Amino acid sequence: MTYLSPLLSLPGAVASGAPDLGTASHYGDPFKEQRALARGTAVVDLSHRGVVTVTGPDRLSWLNTLSSQLLLGLQPGSSSETLLLTVQGRIEYNARVVDDGTTTWLIVEGSEAEGLAAWLDRMKFMLRVEIADVSDAWAALGSVKPIESLADRTVWVDPWPRVTEGGYAYSVVTEDDHPGLERPWFEYLVPQADLTTIVAGLAEHGLSLAGAMASEALRVAAWRPRSGAETDEKTIPHELDLIRTAVHLSKGCYKGQETVARVHNLGHPPRRLVFLQLDGSQHTLPAVGSAVVAGGRTVGTVTSVAQHYEMGAVALAIIKRSVDPLGELVVQDGDETYAAAQEIIVAPDAGQVVGRATGFLKGRR
Incomplete structure (x- = not known):
């Protein structure tokens, strides 16, 4: 069943095509919306995102063994980004990660949530973890500035373009000159049932709605790769500069690590x-x-x-x-x-x- 955001019923909303099906491309004035989003006076509907939760006392150590990022000791409220790779080092899933102290939230593209949850469930073995695809219950709202009225919500803060601990920059510009610095990015998780009410409340605080055209333009200008857009069945993280934020080069073993290390140390991405x-x-x-x-x-x-x-x-x-x-x-x-x-x-x-x-x-x- 194709997802349709309740915000598509708002005046002026024009539906998006792939990969943002189910949300608005714009609400009548794409450039005005883009300027507002860039200034931090607008939010974008990301309710088509997929959301997978992992609970249980072993959740972080378990995810750490499966994925490319060092997740041990991830503090409540802290954000990260990680990859699940094939044995050949190709990207299967690219997950935004935030932990609230009891639950690890994995935010992915909407088409990936079901597959990710099923894959993780197969990897449980005897560990104390529980996995759930909660995409129907939770929605995301994106912004380039923190939203004070949503300060009590779970929020993922994009590490891009800073080089995280254990990462490595493949770009030719310095970190301080990277265009991604002009686009800080926050994704707030809110109950899907409350999405319309919350957006109406944000409007009362001066935050308008921007469509996917606005957020995509800012993402492209920030050189930020997106799963399903910049990735295909052959993509390795080196090709997209994802070593800087989604890979820890000196953590323990995980599937695909051999390819990551070999290309980084001895080879070149094709x-x-x-x-x-x-x-x-x-x-x-x-x-x-x-x-x-x-x-x-x-x-x-x-x-x-x-x-x-x-x-x-x-x-x-x-x-x-x-x-x-x-x-x-x-x-x-x-x-x-x-x-x-x-x-x-x-x-x-x-x-x-x-x-x-x-x-x-x-x-x-």
């Missing part, structure tokens, strides 16, 4: 995430899945595209590592061609840190 500033003169946007072309050959795929209120048409794409970082790219969508200025997110020489004498390639911003 693909890399790149930010594209698109030619906006056509007044249209290429579709997700459009080909990225260099020198007449396809070298990658557009994974997310948005119209930013300041930068215009922008996109994220996954391209081959070998693509010249200074080369000219175009995006091909059917008969439409869009010139694309490349900004490096993951450096072409990322990885192979053992014996490295110098830093990453310093590509242009």
